[in-house]
Structure formats: C-alpha cells, structure tokens
Amino acid sequence: MEPAVLTGEHYMTGDEACAEGALAAGCRFFGGYPITPATEIAETMAARLPKVGGTFIQMEDEIAAMAAVVGASCGGVKSMTATSGPGFSLMMENLGLGICLETPCVVVNVQRAGPSTGLPTMAAQGDMMQARWGSHGHYEIIALSPSSAQEAFYQTILAFNLAEKYRTPVLIMTDEVVGHMSERVVIPEAKAIKIVERTRPRGRKDRYNPFEPGEFGVPPMASAGEGYNVHMTGLTHDERGYPDMSVECQEQMVNRLVGKIRNNLDDIIRTESHRLEDAEVVVVSYGVSTRTAYAAVEEARELGIKAGMLKLVTVWPFPERQIRELAGRVKGFVTVEINLGQIHLEVSRCAAGLAPALLVGHCGGTLISPEAVIEAVRRIV
Amino acid sequence: MKQTQTLNHPLDDLLRTDRIPHIWCPGCGIGTAFSACLIAMKESGINLAKTAMVSGIGCSGRGAGYVKLDSYHTTHGRAIPFATGLKLANPELNVVVFSGDGDLFAIGGNHFIHAARRNMDLTVVCVNNFNYGMTGGQAAATTPHLARTTTTPMGNPEMPFNLPLLAWASGATYVARWTILHARDLAESIEEALQRRGFSFIEVLSPCPVNYGRRNKMKPMDTLRIFKEKTLIKNNAQPTELGIDFERGIVLGKFVDEDKPSCGELYDKTCRPSLTQGTAA
Numbered sequence: 234m235e236p237a238v239l240t241g242e243h244y245m246t247g248d249e250a251c252a253e254g255a256l257a258a259g260c261r262f263f264g265g266y267p268i269t270p271a272t273e274i275a276e277t278m279a280a281r282l283p284k285v286g287g288t289f290i291q292m293e294d295e296i297a298a299m300a301a302v303v304g305a306s307c308g309g310v311k312s313m314t315a316t317s318g319p320g321f322s323l324m325m326e327n328l329g330l331g332i333c334l335e336t337p338c339v340v341v342n343v344q345r346a347g348p349s350t351g352l353p354t355m356a357a358q359g360d361m362m363q364a365r366w367g368s369h370g371h372y373e374i375i376a377l378s379p380s381s382a383q384e385a386f387y388q389t390i391l392a393f394n395l396a397e398k399y400r401t402p403v404l405i406m407t408d409e410v411v412g413h414m415s416e417r418v419v420i421p422e423a424k425a426i427k428i429v430e431r432t433r434p435r436g437r438k439d440r441y442n443p444f445e446p447g448e449f450g451v452p453p454m455a456s457a458g459e460g461y462n463v464h465m466t467g468l469t470h471d472e473r474g475y476p477d478m479s480v481e482c483q484e485q486m487v488n489r490l491v492g493k494i495r496n497n498l499d500d501i502i503r504t505e506s507h508r509l510e511d512a513e514v515v516v517v518s519y520g521v522s523t524r525t526a527y528a529a530v531e532e533a534r535e536l537g538i539k540a541g542m543l544k545l546v547t548v549w550p551f552p553e554r555q556i557r558e559l560a561g562r563v564k565g566f567v568t569v570e571i572n573l574g575q576i577h578l579e580v581s582r583c584a585a586g587l588a589p590a591l592l593v594g595h596c597g598g599t600l601i602s603p604e605a606v607i608e609a610v611r612r613i614v
Numbered sequence: 615m616k617q618t619q620t621l622n623h624p625l626d627d628l629l630r631t632d633r634i635p636h637i638w639c640p641g642c643g644i645g646t647a648f649s650a651c652l653i654a655m656k657e658s659g660i661n662l663a664k665t666a667m668v669s670g671i672g673c674s675g676r677g678a679g680y681v682k683l684d685s686y687h688t689t690h691g692r693a694i695p696f697a698t699g700l701k702l703a704n705p706e707l708n709v710v711v712f713s714g715d716g717d718l719f720a721i722g723g724n725h726f727i728h729a730a731r732r733n734m735d736l737t738v739v740c741v742n743n744f745n746y747g748m749t750g751g752q753a754a755a756t757t758p759h760l761a762r763t764t765t766t767p768m769g770n771p772e773m774p775f776n777l778p779l780l781a782w783a784s785g786a787t788y789v790a791r792w793t794i795l796h797a798r799d800l801a802e803s804i805e806e807a808l809q810r811r812g813f814s815f816i817e818v819l820s821p822c823p824v825n826y827g828r829r830n831k832m833k834p835m836d837t838l839r840i841f842k843e844k845t846l847i848k849n850n851a852q853p854t855e856l857g858i859d860f861e862r863g864i865v866l867g868k869f870v871d872e873d874k875p876s877c878g879e880l881y882d883k884t885c886r887p888s889l890t891q892g893t894a895a
Binding site: 358 | 703
C-alpha cells in the first residue's frame with residue numbers, strides 16, 4: 234500500500250492537488266469520464282486509488298459516472314467524480330438523486346468557457362448558477378471554489394467533510410487555470426488533517442429509518458450490506474424511505490433537505506476578508522478571480538483608495554447576511570467573475586437599496602485584468 | 615366464533631408487506647417475474663443480508679420498493695451504473711438489477727452494453743412488456759415492428775432490439791430468456807445467474823394487457839396463449855435467431871453460460887495485485 238496522504242512539499246497542478254486532497258479525505262471510489270480540463274484528476278485517481286485500496290472506474294459517460302458515485306456512496310465508500318461544463322450538464326439529474334437520497338459525495342467542475350463545447354482549454358466561471366440550480370426541483374447545495382493548487386487540496390478535504398456531515402453532494406467549482414497551473418502544495422501529516430465521517434445508525438436495525446433526522450437535521454446513514462434493509466428512492470418519501478405522493482410529505486421532505494443546509498449556515502459558510510476593516514469598496518470574488526481581485530485591491534490601496542476583498546470560499550450557500558452587513562457601511566461592491574454576471578446578481582440582490590454593485594466580468598477564455606477591476610472601483614468611490 | 619387461520623405467504627419475509635398492495639395492474643406479469651426473482655434469491659442460498667436490489671424507473675422499476683433488502687429505486691435508465699458503483703464500493707454484495715425494457719434498453723442502453731462488456735458482477739433481470747407501461751403505453755426499443763402504441767398510432771415503423779443478441783454481443787457471460795408463464799424455469803435461471811460471477815442477463819417476457827395488449831388485439835389470456843403455444847425452448851440457440859416474432863414463434867432458454875472473471879476480479883488482478891494476493895477465492 235502506498236500512503237494515501239502524500240505528506241511533504243510538492244510542485245503540482247490544481248487538478249493533482251484536488252485528487253490528493255480527495256485521497257487524504259478518505260475518498261476510495263472515483264467514477265469518471267475524460268474531459269478537458271478535468272482529465273488530470275481522473276488520471277491521478279486512476280494511478281493512485283488502487284494503491285491505497287480504492288477503486289477507479291472510467292464510466293461510459295458522465296451520467297453513468299455520477300450514478301456510480303451515488304451508488305458507491307450508498308455502498309459506504311467516500312466517492313467523487315470530476316468533470317467540466319458539458320459533463321457537468323450530464324451529471325445534473327443524478328446530482329439531484331444524490332441530494333434526494335442524501336448521499337455524501339463530491340463533484341468537481343473544472344470550469345471552461347461555454348456554452349456548449351465552448352473553449353475546452355480555457356478558463357471561465359460560467360457554471361456558478363448551474364451549480365446552484367442545475368438539477369430540477371428546489372434544493373440547497375454546497376459549493377466551494379479554490380483559487381490555487383494549495384486551496385484545491387484543502388477545499389477538497391473540506392468538501393468531503395461537509396458532504397459527510399450534511400449527507401449531501403458537495404460541489405467544487407474550480408476552473409481551467411487553477412486546474413492546470415502548477416504551484417507549491419504543502420501536504421501535512423495525515424494525523425494533522427481533520428476528517429469527518431458520516432454518522433452511522435445505532436440501535437435496533439429493524440427500527441432504523443434511513444431518513445429520520447438526527448443531529449443538525451441529518452439522518453444517520455446505513456450502507457448496503459449492513460443488515461438494515463435500507464430502502465431509498467428518488468420519489469418523494471417519508472422517513473422510512475417509502476414513497477408518499479402527498480403534498481404533506483413533499484413539504485416535509487423538501488423542507489428538511491433545504492433546512493439541513495439553511496439551518497446550519499454559520500457552520501457551512503466560509504469567507505476570507507482582506508483589508509475589509511476600513512474598506513469603502515468591497516471587491517467580491519471566488520476561485521481564480523480572487524487572484525485578480527487581490528491584485529486590484531493592493532493596487533487600489535497604493536493609489537489611496539480604500540478597497541478590500543471578500544473572498545467566497547463557499548459560494549453556495551451564499552453569504553447573504555455578510556453582504557447585507559457590509560452593504561450598510563460601504564460605498565459599493567465590485568464582483569469579479571469570469572462570466573457576464575452570476576454571483577454579481579446575488580451581491581446586487583443582497584446589497585439592493587443599500588449600496589451599488591458593479592460587475593467586472595467577461596465571456597471567458599482568459600483571466601480578468603486587475604486594471605478593469607480598479608476602473609470599476611474608481612467608479613464607486 | 616370460528617378462528618380464521620392466517621397463513622403467511624412464503625415470500626413474506628422478503629417483502630415489505632407494509633407497502634402492499636403494489637401498483638401493478640391486473641393481468642400484468644411483473645409480479646410473477648418479481649416473485650420468481652425472490653424465489654431465486656431464497657433458493658440460491660446467497661447471503662440475503664449482503665444482497666441489494668437496484669431498479670430504475672417504470673413499472674418494473676418499482677420492484678426495488680417492495681423487496682425487504684437493501685434496495686435502491688434510482689433514476690430512469692441509471693440502475694446499472696448505480697449498481698456498478700454499489701458493487702465496486704462493496705464487492706461482498708450480490709447486486710440484482712430489476713427493471714424494465716424501456717429503462718434498461720432505451721434510456722439506459724449505453725450502460726447495459728458497457729456493463730456487459732466489463733463483465734460487471736451484476737444479475738440483471740429485465741421485464742420486457744414491449745412498451746412503456748408507466749406512462750400509458752408508448753413505443754419502446756422492444757416494441758415489435760408495426761405494433762400499435764400511443765406514439766406509434768399507425769403502427770411501429772421501427773424494428774426492435776433482440777435483447778439476448780445484444781447482451782451476448784456486448785460480452786454478457788450468462789444470457790437467458792423466459793416468459794412469466796415459465797415461472798419455474800425463470801426462477802431456476804435467476805438462481806443460476808445469482809451463483810455465476812460476471813454479468814448475467816435474464817429477459818422475461820410479460821403481458822401488459824392494459825397498455826400494450828388492448829392496442830394490439832391481445833387480451834390478457836391471448837398473450838399467455840402465445841407464450842404457451844408460440845414459444846420453443848432451445849437452450850444454446852444462436853443469439854442471432856432470437857428476434858421476437860409473435861407469429862412465427864419465440865425462442866426461450868439459456869443461451870450463454872460462460873465462466874469468465876468479473877470486472878472487479880480483473881481490476882484486482884490488473885491494478886492492485888499486491889493488495890489482493892492470497893485473498894482471491
């Protein structure tokens with residue numbers, strides 16, 4: 234057996250760091266399908282997983298990959314897949330299955346420019362609203378967005394921990410630049426990494442209900458083969474997992490699925506602030522665009538403009554309260570993202586009536602320049 | 615007052631009796647196919663605590679909802695890839711896929727051929743009722759040429775799949791076909807398949823009087839009469855001769871039974887020999 238945690242200093246791409254983060258988090262199943270710019274995650278997992286006692290399978294398409302990942306999780310194994318735009322679209326139905334069956338798993342989207350086949354080898358952040366609403370029906374989702382290879386490592390561990398704790402699929406919305414860029418990645422010793430495991434049922438097996446909420450509103454999860462005779466269905470179901478085609482059951486189930494995220498926002502939402510204390514303009518960003526935002530804030534400060542940065546580590550659920558609080562005391566917001574306004578709409582919504590919100594974005598294919606951000610910052614002050 | 619004796623059905627211990635009555639229509643054959651599957655599981659002696667059933671969507675897809683085992687009612691067409699993940703994550707499990715022809719061969723066709731190619735260790739039972747029953751009788755990938763359905767009102771212009779041929783050509787190591795009238799042969803076949811490693815496929819022909827039958831001049835008994843009079847048991851028949859023709863006859867039997875290493879075994883041997891040395895059976 235090789236060590237699952239590659240303790241030490243490395244020079245690796247964001248895609249490789251993401252795969253290493255998954256292995257460190259205890260991921261032992263990867264179902265994937267090749268797609269630029271996410272293929273390297275699958276390649277790393279194909280090489281590494283069998284050596285740490287895990288299983289890699291290249292499925293026939295992304296629909297199958299996502300289905301296999303949900304199935305593997307029901308088998309009791311931490312599971313993951315990685316893809317990009319076109320594959321992400323194909324995964325949406327079974328992502329919804331994962332949400333409805335409450336199966337912990339991680340889905341990585343190394344974003345490239347779309348729509349359709351778009352610019353396969355070039356970065357974008359155009360799938361952020363798809364991440365939020367891409368599967369049908371009303372649900373809540375957790376989505377992270379790393380801006381470096383080091384963050385790809387840590388956020389993948391965090392993604393697994395949140396998935397296990399809240400018994401739900403978690404998305405990592407990275408992008409082509411973070412995925413392909415090689416950087417220094419420091420991997421700590423295994424014992425220094427905090428790992429969360431799903432809560433297992435206790436008590437009599439014949440009295441176990443797979444969807445009876447426990448701590449945080451999350452039901453303990455039994456795996457197949459443990460003797461619990463679990464039933465799970467994508468149909469609206471009661472706590473036993475039995476289908477119930479009533480409006481009352483629908484309300485109860487959906488409210489709990491939504492509630493287990495909404496009632497734990499303080500535990501889930503993570504942001505990072507840079508020079509926000511006295512800021513008059515807040516540059517909001519996530520993923521690779523935080524690098525642009527950071528450079529712009531530094532440059533603005535040199536020009537004497539009181540700019541600060543709010544970096545969204547978790548993009549979903551959206552930090553509404555934090556934006557509202559900031560909106561009450563700053564002159565405005567500038568959202569930096571490689572699309573034509575997605576998270577910008579959320580910032581605008583939360584700041585409405587309190588502060589103006591501008592977007593610095595474009596259609597994708599390249600990063601945003603700090604100069605464009607400074608120009609927008611100047612418009613606010 | 616005279617006490618009435620309540621007799622339990624011999625399969626009750628494998629059923630979620632609190633979910634009965636089931637949704638299947640009078641005259642439907644799925645229940646018979648489902649019973650045969652449960653009998654096979656029981657008779658085979660496999661560890662039922664380590665057995666899971668996975669279904670897709672449709673009438674037959676409701677099977678997973680009635681079996682008192684770990685059971686998963688998944689998305690339309692995706693029972694096989696879900697089952698693939700389940701089996702690879704926990705190789706101790708016996709994984710049975712119970713679903714319909716529309717689910718497994720139209721929307722799920724790609725997954726079927728790839729699971730067969732890999733020789734994934736699954737037992738796939740497909741109830742073929744020649745149409746989409748759940749949605750009210752539309753054409754399927756198995757609907758005979760010229761048959762009437764709600765989406766082929768002038769008759770089906772297309773040709774159906776020969777499912778055993780498809781399974782064999784894709785690499786399935788066990789392939790059989792029965793009708794619900796051949797319930798014992800069917801149960802024995804499923805039992806045999808459960809004891810085989812690799813990808814097993816059993817097609818079960820079933821009447822759908824409510825949707826398929828009434829649009830094709832087949833009353834419930836007519837379909838069963840065809841199953842009785844127009845079928846021929848021919849084990850090891852050439853898969854190319856297994857196209858379904860209600861007029862000329864339908865060949866039943868076991869067509870393929872080969873012992874080949876399963877996907878999981880080949881993965882262990884190829885990708886992690888050092889981890890599995892000495893542990894292989």
